[in-house]
Amino acid sequence: RSRIIALMNQKGGVGKTTTTVNLGAGLAELGHSTLIVDLDPQAHATLHLGVDPDGLESSVYDALLDPEASALDAVLELRPKLALLPAEVNLAAAETELASAPDRQRRLESALEPLLDLFDFVLIDCPPSLGLLTLNALAAAQEVVVPMQSHFLALQGVGKLLETVRLVSRGVNESLLVSGVILCMHDENTNHAREVVADLEAFFEEAKTQNVPWRHAKVYRPAVRRNIKLAECPSFGQTIFDYAAWCPGALDYRALAASIAAERIEK
Amino acid sequence: RSRIIALMNQKGGVGKTTTTVNLGAGLAELGHSTLIVDLDPQAHATLHLGVDPDGLESSVYDALLDPEASALDAVLELRPKLALLPAEVNLAAAETELASAPDRQRRLESALEPLLDLFDFVLIDCPPSLGLLTLNALAAAQEVVVPMQSHFLALQGVGKLLETVRLVSRGVNESLLVSGVILCMHDENTNHAREVVADLEAFFEEAKTQNVPWRHAKVYRPAVRRNIKLAECPSFGQTIFDYAAWCPGALDYRALAASIAAERIEK
């Protein structure tokens, strides 16, 4: 059965897109057929994978707006095991256009339903907000993974993020769990990063005995080190594995993909 | 006369707060009396300066919501030449609460008007959005400075940012100019960063003969190098000059403050 994972964090520029694309490519490399869903009007995941968001016949926007539309029409097969449901700029209007639809939080869930047999993993790249698009991702997903930086100011937003997940898990999606946090742009040799990681791990340790959707959450290993190649490859429309298959960024995302593929999801 | 500068970029995590706080502290060190206005409901500039946003008697929120309120009541003198108009979490509601007020874009401008005699520089830390709070900053400011990263994906959002500035400069604030871009978390020894900087400089060169509010814009020097100390000092409620006065981050922000203080603003 597919694992559907929302990569979410309302903070901007924390590594959501870089993680969705390279983790997805890493899972595909391991032989798991993977769908990347670009749910961000910025369409950065789409750009990152070398697809022009302005040249699309159909996109995730069409699948959300028209329940009759088939998301499969918009899915692009990029590699043998890696597919993309691309975004386009019109997605920015989706939140307003769906604002009064009764099933507005479940549009993505419905659109993905017929596709799930085709994929082992569905990774949803969320925009930097807690608005309707992110809520659609949380309703459609079984798991939340939070890309974040190991910085003091990054910790400030985590409470609000988890609260949103809790609200969705009580209302719209009772099986939603936070699987963990992926540390992005990690400055591994600094005390500051180590302290932030220790804070996070202590927080998750305490949560184990609480009835909260992050009771099984952990800090995924390895952390993804800062590596300029990860910032370069989007400009060539490539994943890190196409661009520099053995650089530190590729090693980290490959190892992360292996960690995630190997885990048993507790409920 | 005060220079009123909006530090804006709708992209998250690009260095707006780090720049507002440390550039402001740098200008104060040079002897220029400086007011930092925290316009972000996240209240990161407030936290960065060691002020608890939950313990405030009044904040920029009160000044925006109540035209009768005096912003001066909320201003905190932190150092001889450095003051803060702090934010609080209620600011998140301001956009909704002001949505139908006819003068909703000019609330900050009106609130700051009586304070301008007290300060040589007013630096406004904007939230990562192009919503009503940022529009208030653009209406109140004379100059826009854009903190951004020298990454390919960072270039993708600049067009939309400049378009917003252009709309405001034609509608609400005819004297608004983009003074330039500050490169944050700059990986100086990489080709990628150099290429992004070259792209930006070519773009601004071409703009010199156009009737656009970025016709005088430049890439400020120096770029601010990545330096973990800049990520650490917020956790102690300190500016970089308190925390590590001669680290690379402090050197860069001190030099930037000098560049900015020395420039003549063309019109």
Ligand SMILES: Nc1ncnc2c1ncn2[C@@H]1O[C@H](COP(=O)(O)OP(=O)(O)OP(=O)(O)O)[C@@H](O)[C@H]1O
């Ligand atoms: N490990 C890394 N090393 C170096 N650069 C990185 C790394 N991870 C991400 N980046 C770069 O940092 C920037 C932000 O990353 P990314 O776009 O993945 O974040 P995001 O959370 O998706 O942002 P947004 O909130 O805008 O969607 C990008 O320019 C990206 O190329």
Ligand SMILES: Nc1ncnc2c1ncn2[C@@H]1O[C@H](COP(=O)(O)OP(=O)(O)OP(=O)(O)O)[C@@H](O)[C@H]1O
């Ligand atoms: N030059 C630098 N070196 C190292 N870390 C930095 C540097 N500049 C900023 N940071 C860190 O990067 C993160 C993002 O910076 P900052 O909060 O200033 O961005 P922002 O644009 O204000 O974000 P937001 O959009 O959330 O308001 C913070 O954790 C900050 O401490």
Ligand SMILES: [Mg+2]
């Ligand atoms: Mg993204």
Ligand SMILES: [Mg+2]
């Ligand atoms: Mg900020």
